[in-house]
Amino acid sequence: MSIKSKLGLGVATAVLGMGLIGGGTFAYFSDTAEASNTFAAGTLDLAVDPEVIIDVDDLSPGSWMIRAFDLVNNGSLDISEVLLSTSYEVEDAKGDNTDDFGKHIRVNFLENSDKSEEYGPNDIIFSTTLYELQQMTPDAVEKNVIGFENEGSGLPAGTQDTMYVEFEFVDNGEDQNQFQGDKLSLNWSFEAR
Template sequence: MSLKQKMAMSMATALLGVSLISGGTYSYFNDQEETMNTFATGLLELGINKQSIIQMKDIVPGDTMESDFTLTNDGTIDMREIQFLTDYKVIDKSENNNGDNLADYIHVELLHHVKGKEKVVFQKKLSDLKKKPFPILDAFPTGGNQEKFSIRCTFVDNEGNQNHFQRDSIELTWIFEAKQREGKSNVQ
């Protein structure tokens, strides 16, 4: 055999060996199981039984009005806190008030009804509540619970002349804001 044939035979043998090593046969057992997984967010939904809690018309100093309302947790997750926010605009239609604010003379009292008893949440002038969140409930779990409240508003009589408030009004917005519970590890 010539040198060329020996080289060709060596190359062919080497290629055959490499192909057998790399592409050799192998065998094993295999099994697979498929799982279906879900990530679904909860719903934070605070409910209230009224569109408007209180409407006071044609009031005079000394008038008081009370109204009841109910908050519900209509969502699927617990609430950590409920905050009460107030915003308003005074409409001055008559005499110049000379810096006297009608909201300083509206006294607001929020009552929480718990097990047949009234618990005073706060007693403040309407002007002290403006744009300041005030916590009214520390926790509100899901499960159909209802929290009953009353709000009592009084136009305070300062025993002086309050004629400059005649025909004035307040456009009042109350917002109840629910905050979600804290995140948990190993949520089931």
Template sequence: MSLKKKMGAALLTTAMGAALIGGGTFALFTDAATNKNNTFSAGTLDINVSQTDIAWTNEDGSINVPFNNLAPGDKGELQFDVTNNGTLELRYDVSGGYSDDADATTPSFIQNKTGEDLVITVSRSIDGQNWTIVTPANEDDVVMAPNAVIKYKVNYSFPEAAGNTYQKAAGQYQLTFNAEQTRNN
């Protein structure tokens, strides 16, 4: 090997050695950490209607108040609870009301508002003690926190003055509770 090649190889070896020594003196300690608890989950919206008197809750969350076998002078009260079983605050409105099951041969319980008709009153209570009469068509934007319960009752009265035209009358009172989230809405 020529002197020139030997000198070049020696310089290259010296440079590589210096680079290794210099690189070793500039080494840093390193570490990494991961935050593993960044879990995201969506809340739930779950309004539930449950009866406390009789079984008349529908699968869609609405309730039917049946009026069967009534005689003039009958009165009664049916109660149910509306519960927010979800994790989000919600607001709901109520739709529905009286509907006839009548056909052309069956009279309606509500015929002509003469004072002989079936009288239905709906009331709401947050504490179960103080009741407010509500009209389902105007029962809008009732706000409920998660796990809150609001009580409802339906009072009915079939006046004694009801005449024979009400024999075989049929009908039902249906209420549907439509809920939506309150946050970001």
């Protein structure tokens, strides 16, 4: 082989080698993976069972009555507090009221029995008139007594708390004739947070 051929073959080999080296720096393996993500908000769904807690007629001073109802968490999230708001309207039958009928209807207690302890009830409200209760927003699922026998504060998803309430038309020992025939419509609103 002539020197020219050898030189040409050497140059061609060098060019091929450089091409492989240069090509090797640009060659690589690759793979791709994708992730699908979802953000779904949970739900708060609080129910009161039964929806009508009390409906009574023919009250007289000194009358009292106890009722039971459940606060039910039908949602997917735990409820940390349930705030109770009170409002009411009075229908004055004779138009002679000089006082608010709500000042004479007292909530002797509102007890969350699921949070009570063997030695004492878990009273959310204790001896408060409807008139005074309008200015309060107690937490109906708060544990107010010390102890470890029953549930702590809150209302976990899929559970319920049984509540007991006692209402009394307070006999103040005075003339309460102005309330004869009157009607008080009570609205309790329970707000889950």
